Amino acid sequence: MNGAPLSLRETLAWGALGALAFVGFWTLITTSGLVPRQFLPSPLDLVQRFLHLLTSPFAGATLPEHLASSFRRYAFGVLLAAAIGVPLGLLMGWFRLLDDIVTPIFDGLRFIAPIAWVPFAALWFGTGIGGPVMIIFAGAFPPCLINAYRGARFVEPRLIEAARMLGTGNLRMILEILLPAAVPSIVAGLRVSAGLGWQSLVGAELIVAAAGVGFMMVQAQGSVQTTTVMAGMLAIGLVGMLIDILLRQGEAWMRRRRGLDS
Amino acid sequence: MIGRRGLIGLGTVAGVIALWFALTTLTGIVSGARFPSPSEFWASLVQIWTRGYAGGQLLTHALHSLKLVVMGFLVAIATGIPLGLWMGWSRRAEAAINPVFLVIRPIPPLAWIPLAILWLGLGDAAKIMVIWFSAFVPSVINTFAGVRNIDRPILEAARMLGTPRWRMVTEIIAPAASPLIFTGLRLSLQASWTTLVAAELVGAMVGVGFVLNMAQQDLYPAMILVGMITVGILGWATTFALARVERQALAWNVAARD
Numbered sequence: 198m199n200g201a202p203l204s205l206r207e208t209l210a211w212g213a214l215g216a217l218a219f220v221g222f223w224t225l226i227t228t229s230g231l232v233p234r235q236f237l238p239s240p241l242d243l244v245q246r247f248l249h250l251l252t253s254p255f256a257g258a259t260l261p262e263h264l265a266s267s268f269r270r271y272a273f274g275v276l277l278a279a280a281i282g283v284p285l286g287l288l289m290g291w292f293r294l295l296d297d298i299v300t301p302i303f304d305g306l307r308f309i310a311p312i313a314w315v316p317f318a319a320l321w322f323g324t325g326i327g328g329p330v331m332i333i334f335a336g337a338f339p340p341c342l343i344n345a346y347r348g349a350r351f352v353e354p355r356l357i358e359a360a361r362m363l364g365t366g367n368l369r370m371i372l373e374i375l376l377p378a379a380v381p382s383i384v385a386g387l388r389v390s391a392g393l394g395w396q397s398l399v400g401a402e403l404i405v406a407a408a409g410v411g412f413m414m415v416q417a418q419g420s421v422q423t424t425t426v427m428a429g430m431l432a433i434g435l436v437g438m439l440i441d442i443l444l445r446q447g448e449a450w451m452r453r454r455r456g457l458d459s
Numbered sequence: 460m461i462g463r464r465g466l467i468g469l470g471t472v473a474g475v476i477a478l479w480f481a482l483t484t485l486t487g488i489v490s491g492a493r494f495p496s497p498s499e500f501w502a503s504l505v506q507i508w509t510r511g512y513a514g515g516q517l518l519t520h521a522l523h524s525l526k527l528v529v530m531g532f533l534v535a536i537a538t539g540i541p542l543g544l545w546m547g548w549s550r551r552a553e554a555a556i557n558p559v560f561l562v563i564r565p566i567p568p569l570a571w572i573p574l575a576i577l578w579l580g581l582g583d584a585a586k587i588m589v590i591w592f593s594a595f596v597p598s599v600i601n602t603f604a605g606v607r608n609i610d611r612p613i614l615e616a617a618r619m620l621g622t623p624r625w626r627m628v629t630e631i632i633a634p635a636a637s638p639l640i641f642t643g644l645r646l647s648l649q650a651s652w653t654t655l656v657a658a659e660l661v662g663a664m665v666g667v668g669f670v671l672n673m674a675q676q677d678l679y680p681a682m683i684l685v686g687m688i689t690v691g692i693l694g695w696a697t698t699f700a701l702a703r704v705e706r707q708a709l710a711w712n713v714a715a716r717d
Contacts, residue, residue, distance in 0.1 A: 208554045215555030236578065297467035302475060308694035309687055310653040312569075313668075315660055316675035316683040321493060396567040400657040403572055411570075415661075418573035426573045434566035441565065 238424040246424040247431055255425060256416035258408060260432055267398060267409035268436070270326055274333025275394040282341025282390075283383055289342075290349025290379070291371050303342070311336035311393075312400045319405045329401040329409075336397030337390040344386025348379025384451055388444045395437050495681035503681035512682060513673040515665055521689055524659065524666040527583060528651045528697065531590025535647060538591075539598030540640060544632060546599070547606025560599075568593030568654045572661050581662040586655060593654040594647035601643025605636030634711075641705045648701055652694045667693065 203211070220240055226232045227239035234242070250260040258266070289296040311332060318331040352375055360374050402411020410429050417425035476497070482489045483496035491499060507517045515523075546553045571589045579585035609632065617631045633640075659668020667689050674682035 203550045203554055207551075211551050211554035212558045216558040218555075219559045294467070297464050298471045301468040301471050305472075305691070308698065309691040310649075310656045310694065312653055312657040312660065313671060313687045313690040316671050316686070317494075317680070319675060320678070320680060320683070396569060396653075399567045400569040400653070403569065403657065404660050414570070414573045418577055421577060423574070423577055426577060430566050430570045430574065433570045434562070437567065438565040 235421060235423055238427065242424055243427050243431070247428040250425065250428050256413045258413075260410070260413070260428070263408060263410045263413045264432060264436060267402060267411070270329045270401075270409065271333055271394060271398045273326070274330040274398070275337045275391055277330065278334045278337035278390055278394065279341050279387060282338050282386075283345045286342045286345025286347075286383075287349045287371055287375055287379065290346050290352075291367065291375060296346075303339075307339065311397045312404075315401065315404050318401070324405040324407060328405050329398065332401040333394045333397045337394035340386040340389040340393065341383075344382045344389075345379055348382030348386075349375040352378040381452065381455065384448050388441070388448060391440055391444055392437070395433075395440060399433055491680070492678070493680060495684055499681040500684055503679070503685050507670070507682065507685060513665075513670045517670075517685070517689065520665060520667050520670050521693060524655060524668065525693055525697070527586045527666070528590060528648075528655050528693075531587045531655070532594050532648060532651050534587065534591045535594030535598055535651075536644065539595045539643075539647075540602050543599040543602025543640075543643075544606060544628060544636070547603045547636070548628070548632065553603070560596075564596055568596075568650060569657050572654075572658050575658070576662060581664065586658045586663070589654050589658050590651045593650040597646040597650060598640070598643045601639045601646070602636060605639030605643075606632055608639065609635045637709060641701075641709065644701060644705075645698070648697055649694070652690070652697070656690055 223237075223240055227234065227237055227242075238246070247260075252259060254262075256263075285299070289299055314332055314335045315328075318328040318335075322328045322331050349371075356374055356378065357370070360370055365374070398409075399411050402409040403415055406412045410433055414426050414429035417423075417429065480497055483491070483494065484498065495503070503512075504517075506512060507520075509516070511517075511519070513520070542556070546556055568589060571592050572585075575585040575588045579588060613631065613635060614627075617627060622631065655666075656668045656671070659666040660672050663669040663672070667686055670689070671683060671686040674680075674686055
């Protein structure tokens with residue numbers, strides 16, 4: 198228990214065993230007819246359906262096209278969240294008054310799940326690109342703001358004192374002292390934002406959208422095509438994983454460059 | 460005595476309400492079709508509180524949603540924490556379960572909603588399933604991390620004293636991992652609310668998400684606002700209750716005290 202780490206070979210062997218048991222059990226209950234195909238397709242069916250969707254359209258577009266339209270909204274929403282959240286967080290970290298004004302509003306809104314903005318988003322911006330973007334924004338905004346704020350707030354006080362002694366103005370203080378010092382925290386926040394944004398995107402597309410992977414899944418659900426629904430889940434999971442890996446790499450690169458990790 | 464911060468905070472809240480009033484009722488810059496005025500909001504609140512909207516009174520909807528979140532959350536705790544403890548305890552279990560986790564983890568909980576509807580329909584069972592899924596992953600991961608972060612000397616001392624396996628889990632590992640377990644529970648709770656609201660927006664017969672859905676279809680901004688505020692209050696209340704439990708449970712933990 199909690200003992201020495203397993204060797205690589207043991208890890209791989211147990212991992213393969215676990216994966217095989219999972220896939221084996223899944224295959225067994227589906228191909229034996231224990232669980233109807235309509236309810237749960239076999240792994241093979243799922244992979245075939247996924248490959249099929251890559252080239253042939255469902256709900257008006259092929260899977261890559263749906264993904265592309267999802268991704269456009271997603272990138273738009275997350276970039277907007279970062280473009281507003283990070284500067285606002287930095288300003289709040291520097292100007293006390295702004296902090297005292299924004300924090301109560303922010304705390305009040307924090308407990309409202311991002312998805313609960315869907316009705317207003319649809320009412321204000323429609324269901325094309327505006328509405329979903331607003332929901333992604335609502336999901337991705339808080340970590341951008343909080344991490345930029347914390348990063349700016351907990352800058353080494355000596356740096357600020359030294360800069361102030363040299364007569365640094367507010368703007369230069371924020372751009373040249375707070376921003377660079379807060380970068381690790383900001384990047385960590387962006388990674389969380391990216392994850393939450395992707396999550397909100399799925400929610401937005403399930404409820405209001407006329408294209409995108411979420412829309413494809415809702416259409417498939419409506420016509421009881423379990424395999425297509427699961428292929429959509431697979432696609433969403435793969436893209437989410439890809440985004441996470443890329444951002445982790447970026448974060449690690451940034452930390453190495455700044456000498457934070459050996 | 461309220462400090463400077465509190466004073467500015469109160470001023471801000473008053474300012475927001477004044478601005479709301481000024482933009483809607485006084486000047487009409489924001490039309491009622493986009494955002495309700497305070498009096499419209501109040502009228503909707505009275506309507507849903509007394510006569511009901513979307514098939515029930517506000518309390519019925521709110522309690523139904525609360526019940527689902529609590530149930531899904533409890534199922535997730537009951538399954539997630541033991542699994543996390545086991546994966547933390549046994550390197551083999553970790554190695555064997557990890558690949559499955561790698562596949563399931565990147566799928567956002569919300570993406571399970573269509574599948575849950577196909578499997579279980581539009582009733583409560585489908586909602587509990589998606590809440591379970593969304594709260595399960597954070598509780599497993601944090602419990603696992605909590606077990607792995609226990610100081611080795613504590614475990615070695617207990618083992619040297621011949622502590623039986625079962626007492627080892629209940630008296631050493633679970634308590635030592637509990638600060639991180641609670642971090643996981645907080646994340647799980649947030650995820651639960653997000654998922655429930657989404658699931659109720661997609662399809663439901665009762666609940667706050669359903670109120671939002673009906674209000675959206677009826678183009679009724681004041682009721683949308685009532686629904687959103689209810690979601691916020693419910694989220695806040697459950698977070699607050701969990702924090703109380705955490706303080707009670709971790710009263711022994713000096714590091715967690717303020």
